Structure formats: structure tokens, C-alpha cells
Amino acid sequence: MSDYTLLAVSCIFVNNILLMQYLGNCPFLGVSKRMETAIGMGMAVVFVLVLAGAITWITENLVLKPFGFEYLRTLAFILVIAALVQFVEMFLKKSIPALYAGLGIFLPLITTNCAVMGVCLINIKEEYTFVQTLVSSFTYAIGFGLALVLFAGVRERILLARVPKPLQDTSIGLVGAGMMSLAFFAFKGMA
Numbered sequence: 001m002s003d004y005t006l007l008a009v010s011c012i013f014v015n016n017i018l019l020m021q022y023l024g025n026c027p028f029l030g031v032s033k034r035m036e037t038a039i040g041m042g043m044a045v046v047f048v049l050v051l052a053g054a055i056t057w058i059t060e061n062l063v064l065k066p067f068g069f070e071y072l073r074t075l076a077f078i079l080v081i082a083a084l085v086q087f088v089e090m091f092l093k094k095s096i097p098a099l100y101a102g103l104g105i106f107l108p109l110i111t112t113n114c115a116v117m118g119v120c121l122i123n124i125k126e127e128y129t130f131v132q133t134l135v136s137s138f139t140y141a142i143g144f145g146l147a148l149v150l151f152a153g154v155r156e157r158i159l160l161a162r163v164p165k166p167l168q169d170t171s172i173g174l175v176g177a178g179m180m181s182l183a184f185f186a187f188k189g190m191a
């Protein structure tokens with residue numbers, strides 16, 4: 001297996017940013033009630049995360065490190081992510097208003113989504129090359145989207161089930177998320 005394949009499998013399954021590293025739970029629970037919004041959020045995160053990964057790698061290696069400004073990393077990364085999310089928000093508002101309305105408050109929350117910032121910081125910490133950063137960012141986002149879509153399917157099925165009153169809504173969502181996390185934990189042996 002090539003290094004890139006191992007990196008991709010690791011990011012999607014073994015170190016899934018959402019289910020194994022517990023980053024980005026707010027949109028996970030918020031937009032996973034319907035399959036359409038889960039797919040839309042997954043696509044938005046793929047777009048933002050790949051561009052954020054590329055731009056933050058360039059910012060880190062061509063601006064911050066050469067000039068000794070590593071202490072500004074968090075601020076610079078937040079600015080990059082916020083600008084990208086604004087772009088996605090404007091694009092969706094103009095081209096796909098139904099998806100824009102369906103995502104609601106959770107679309108701008110990508111800006112403060114710790115999964116996006118977390119992946120950018122992981123890429124820097126692991127000292128990935130530019131290509132490895134692109135692969136990592138893309139596959140972490142695919143893993144995020146996969147978890148969202150799987151969980152949306154589970155939550156749609158839960159609507160048809162008889163759930164005891166104390167476990168309805170967010171409670172059963174958290175129980176389901178825990179079960180999915182345990183299922184993904186089985187991939188840890190692949191690392």
C-alpha cells in the first residue's frame with residue numbers, strides 16, 4: 001500500500017475527526033436529522049477543509065515560519081477559515097437557497113468548527129508535505145461527511161422507532177453517536 005493510501009484510510013476510518021477525535025460535534029448533531037442537510041454539510045466541509053488545509057500550509061511554510069511569526073498561527077488560520085466559510089455561504093445562498101436554508105446557523109458555524117481548525121493544526125504538527133496536507137485534509141473531510149451521512153441514516157430510522165420519552169431527541173442522538181464511535185473504534189487495529 002502506498003503512503004497516501006495509508007494516510008487516507010487513517011484519516012477516514014482510524015482517526016475519523018468526528019467519531020474518534022470528537023471534533024466538530026455541534027454540526028454533527030445539528031444537521032444530521034435529515035439526509036439532504038447532512039450531505040450538503042459534508043460537501044461544504046470538504047470544500048472548506050481542502051482549501052483551508054492548502055492555504056494554511058502555504059501560510060505556515062511561506063509566511064509564518066520564514067519570518068518567525070509562528071505565534072500568530074491561530075489568528076492566521078482563523079482568518080483563512082472564516083474567509084472560506086463566507087465564500088461558501090455566499091455561493092450556497094445564491095446557487096442552492098434550499099440547502100442554505102436547511103443548513104441554517106450550522107453553515108456559519110463551520111468557521112468556528114474545531115474539526116476544520118483541528119485538521120489544519122494536525123497537518124502542521126505532523127509536518128506533512130503540501131501533497132500530504134491535501135490528501136489529509138480531503139480524507140478527513142470525507143470521513144467527517146461519511147460520519148454525518150451514516151448518522152443521518154441512523155437518525156431517520158430512529159424517527160420510525162418507539163423511543164422512550166427520556167431518550168428522545170438529543171439524548172438518543174448522543175447514544176447513537178456513541179455507538180457509531182464504538183463501531184469506528186474497531187478500525188484502530190488497522191493503524
